[in-house]
Amino acid sequence: MKTMIRIFYLLLGLNVAPQTAFAIDSQNLPDVPPGIVTIRTIDPVKLVGYTVGDIIEREVILTIKAPYKLIETSLPITGYEKRYKGQVIGIELKSVSHTKKENKDSATFDIKLAYQIFTNNVVAKNAALGPEYLNLINTKDSKDLVKYRIPNLDIAISPIAIFGQVKIENNMSPLRGPLLLSNVKENKWLKVSIGFLALSLLGLLYILGQRAWLPRMGGTFAKTHRKLRKLPQSPEGLKLGVAAVHESLNTTASMSVFSNNLGIFLAQKPNFSPMATELQQFFSLSRQVYFEPNAAHGLGTNPQQWLQSFVRRCRDCERGLTPETSTQKSGS
Amino acid sequence: MSDRQLADWRNHALNLESEVNKVVVGQQTPIRLITTSIFARGHVLLEGDVGVGKTTLLRAFTRGIGGGYQRIEGTIDLMPNDLVYHTYLGEDGKPHVSAGPLLMSGENLSVFFFNEINRARPQVHSLLLRVMAERSLSAFNSEHYFPHMIVFADRNQVEKEETFEIPSAARDRFMMEIPIVVPNDDAIMEALVFDTKFHNVDALVNTVQPDVLQFDQLNAFSNVIQSSVEASDTLKKYALNLWKATKAPLDYGVKVSGVDMNRLVLSGASPRGMSMMLRAARVNAWLNERTAVLPEDIHAVFHSTVAHRLVFSPVYEMRRTEIAREMLQGIVNAVAAP
Incomplete structure (x- = not known):
């Protein structure tokens, strides 16, 4: 009987021995020599404010130089509950996946880890994702087993609701920025207002501008308006001004415009319709200046000033604008 | 001449226009042009279709201007001497000569109306053109003058049969060629057809105030206008x-x-x-x-x-x-x- 018992223990020992003999405790292995492994992690931007049910994704990219290579069975296992000082901390590895890319003298592993939070607390508490330990083996020496530690990522788990009366200033984490109000609406209105302001500014420049940098600018009346401002205040200046306006009218109409075909001109260029009366006044002035010195033009003592404002309004018509009301009354 | 006299004459001219406009309706532009030619002392060629009122228009003007009015119809057998004299056998059985349309009114001839001028021969044209240019005529061994005469001629541009085109040199003697067209206003057209006052031309022309202008003063006044x-x-x-x-x-x-x-x-x-x-x-x-x-x-x-x-x-x-x-x-x- 004793023999039987010994044989049973012997067999039991043999059965268990290989597993215990070949099982590798990663944390007991020596660290990988420096320079063999390089690591790059893509961590979540948010490090605080997690609560129960949240999933946190982390990507680890390892480059392992030869002759070491990763023992892929040492990758973390889904469902493993993380512990800290032997205590379950309530963070579970939800999924793990990896891709491998072999290079000439190295191999790159892209490991995607997703952790899920299964804990909560009445106050915020610190937690960490990881660390994770991976085993590496020297391909030239199968006895050379080493470990590599993927550093942990510190996060903070927040309560779903504040328990009891809390003075918020005392509860604020330096890791968490100030609470912000949404400014999307204000931003939208700011952009609309800036756009409106810019258009208004362009419109103002269009009205006041002299150069031909917008459509319909630099027309013949715009040029004449500039020319008139440079003419001397004298009968000769008036004569030149009237001739320039005649030229502008003719250019605009593509024909010679006289008082007796003004109707045709206005029919062709309805933009100038608000100027019908003033155009007749202009022809009265032209009549006095060029043909009949005794004729009365009824434009007051400074017809040159009237002519300038008349041309300005013609310029507005040319640009498709409604001409501003004449402030200078004829005959004044 | 003072501005007042210029204004008085203008009132007369506008009055004449107004009188003629009452008789010949819808022809304001031709009437203004004929008034212009009367004061510019230029001869007028009227162009238009048959029956549009050319003759009535001229007769109305003639009544308003005053002076002698003579008229001749252009025909293919019209000869130049037909404008100057007529020959006929008198009651005494002897041949007699009387003055033709050009000479009949003497120096008081104010309007000479040549109807359908393009039906007359070029010989007739040439005589008329001389009279138009020089306002004089040599006949019966003496020189006859028509200082106040204005020639109104008309031609029908539609019919070309038995007509003689007026050469450019002849056309150039006319101050104006005025087209007379049928008015296109429905009310005027209706009046011309249904208003009986337009049916009797003689009676119609007699409604024009006579001698609105003094024909023998027009030459002098024309010079005043021009100056x-x-x-x-x-x-x-x-x-x-x-x-x-x-x-x-x-x-x-x-x-x-x-x-x-x-x-x-x-x-x-x-x-x-x-x-x-x-x-x-x-x-x-x-x-x-x-x-x-x-x-x-x-x-x-x-x-x-x-x-x-x-x-x-x-x-x-x-x-x-x-x-x-x-x-x-x-x-x-x-x-x-x-």
Whole structure:
């Protein structure tokens, strides 16, 4: 009987021995020599404010130089509950996946880890994702087993609701920025207002501008308006001004415009319709200046000033604008 | 002559227009042009279809002007001497000679109306043209003068059978060629048909106030108008440009649809034509109470004083009226003043 018992223990020992003999405790292995492994992690931007049910994704990219290579069975296992000082901390590895890319003298592993939070607390508490330990083996020496530690990522788990009366200033984490109000609406209105302001500014420049940098600018009346401002205040200046306006009218109409075909001109260029009366006044002035010195033009003592404002309004018509009301009354 | 006298004469002229407008309705523009030619002392060629009122129009004017009125019908067998005298056998059985239409009114002849001038032979035209140009005639061994005479002639442009085209030299003697067209206003057309006052022409013409003007003072007053109404340098330049444009329209960018402009004009307006144009423009300015001629005054008479003087290539003669209208309007549109 004793023999039987010994044989049973012997067999039991043999059965268990290989597993215990070949099982590798990663944390007991020596660290990988420096320079063999390089690591790059893509961590979540948010490090605080997690609560129960949240999933946190982390990507680890390892480059392992030869002759070491990763023992892929040492990758973390889904469902493993993380512990800290032997205590379950309530963070579970939800999924793990990896891709491998072999290079000439190295191999790159892209490991995607997703952790899920299964804990909560009445106050915020610190937690960490990881660390994770991976085993590496020297391909030239199968006895050379080493470990590599993927550093942990510190996060903070927040309560779903504040328990009891809390003075918020005392509860604020330096890791968490100030609470912000949404400014999307204000931003939208700011952009609309800036756009409106810019258009208004362009419109103002269009009205006041002299150069031909917008459509319909630099027309013949715009040029004449500039020319008139440079003419001397004298009968000769008036004569030149009237001739320039005649030229502008003719250019605009593509024909010679006289008082007796003004109707045709206005029919062709309805933009100038608000100027019908003033155009007749202009022809009265032209009549006095060029043909009949005794004729009365009824434009007051400074017809040159009237002519300038008349041309300005013609310029507005040319640009498709409604001409501003004449402030200078004829005959004044 | 004072401004007041100018104004008085203008009132008479406008009164004459008004009287004629009562008799011949819907013809304001031709009536204004005929008034202009009377005061510019120019002969008038009327052009229009049959029965549009040309004769009535002239008779009405003649009644208003006063003086002698004579008329002759153009026919293919009309001879020049028919204008000067008639021969007939008297009651005494002897041949007698009496004065023809030209001589009948003597120096008081104010209107000589040549109806359908293009039916008369060129010999008749030549006599008439001399009378028009010189206002005198040699007959019966003496010189006869017609200082107050204005010739009104009309021609029917539609019928070409048994007609003689008036040569350009003859056309040039007329100050104006005025088209008379049927008014297109429905009310006027209806009145012309249904209003019985238009059916009796003699009675109608008799409603015109007689002797509104003094025919024997028109020459002197015409000179007053011509000397009173001024033309500025700018206007002179404008008129000259218009003249040049009638000679070389292409130089001014004038084009007529369907016409080779390089071949169209054989001769533009003549110096006489342009001087007549400016005479007429001065009268138009006076009628509009102006003391100087404006481009608008020239426009008012430009077509009627220039169109008939243009000499076109024969290939375009059949479309003369239409081409002349388009070309002259193109010139007015192309030439600027100042």
